[in-house]
Amino acid sequence: MTTTVDQRHSTIGALLRQWRERRRISQLDLSIAADISARHLSFVETGRSRPSRQMVLRLSACMDVPLRERNHLLLAAGYAPVYSAQPLEGASMAPVREALGVILKGHEPSPAVVVDRAWTLLEANASTALLLEGVAPELLEPPVNVLRLSLHPRGVAPRIANLGEWRAHLLHRLHRQIDHTGDEDLRALYRELAGYPGAEPEAPVEAPAAGEVALPLRLRTRGRELRFLSTVATFGTPLDVTVSELVIESFFPADEATAAALRAAQAGRASG
Known part of the structure; x- marks a missing residue:
């Protein structure tokens, strides 16, 4: 399955911003839901700050990002995926x-x-x-x-x-x-x-x-x-x-x- 952006050529900040815009959530609302400052979130989206693994997961959960795409976000941030994808016949x-x-x-x-x-x-x-x-x-x-x-x-x-x-x-x-x-x-x-x-x-x-x-x-x-x-x-x-x-x-x-x-x-x- 593919997504609307090419994960190989997108930064974690750009991907998070695209998910936020797709969910029609403001930076302020997302920062409040994720319990981080709006300034920090802005820095993450613009690439001035690299989010931690936990922050990627927290932001993904707040935006209800599907598990498959949460793994993509982790990879874009330089972390290993955390959600398995076992074949049904396994x-x-x-x-x-x-x-x-x-x-x-x-x-x-x-x-x-x-x-x-x-x-x-x-x-x-x-x-x-x-x-x-x-x-x-x-x-x-x-x-x-x-x-x-x-x-x-x-x-x-x-x-x-x-x-x-x-x-x-x-x-x-x-x-x-x-x-x-x-x-x-x-x-x-x-x-x-x-x-x-x-x-x-x-x-x-x-x-x-x-x-x-x-x-x-x-x-x-x-x-x-x-x-x-x-x-x-x-x-x-x-x-x-x-x-x-x-x-x-x-x-x-x-x-x-x-x-x-x-x-x-x-x-x-x-x-x-």
Whole structure:
């Protein structure tokens, strides 16, 4: 993954200033939050003072900089990274994999997936197959990007009854993620998704229907419409880059007809 600046050619002061400006925080407010003087922070940003390792970590925490970028800041300041980035399949990540398995299994018969920061599909439970019916095989070739899979004209998009609303929701989430991380790869993904044939250049903002408490995913399948509510979960206290970027998204039935269809699909898999 990349960020909005080239880490190899940027000073720690310039990087901290860019993160502060991205977060729309003044020098004074950041200095108060980090318990340092505004003068000292100004000297750090202009390169007149080299921050300590602890100060880099403190400023990063105050600006809610993602763990991956905190490591980049430490390197720019001349310090070794402090946050590991273990591969999910590594031995040390066995407890994480076990927890993910329990969560995915526990959500059945509701579909649930695990994605990383790039929206790459890492794990999915058996119920997810219901969402993927009719998807072009090439979109399911690893690595699978779930946003591309959802909005591509040969993906799930033709079966989404409220595609305009759902597309706006997904693009808004992606835009917020770009704003939070400054990741250029995600920015490129946004441009790709927004440019799909037949898609509006700007995501529409639509008022909720009467009585709706959350935007449902309305999916046409097997001659009927299923309605899902989406929930998102993350690990609460991550100290590893990989773990901090894992997202578990679950799709729960928004009505009894959808719940019955999910139970029937699960029974069919069990009998088959």
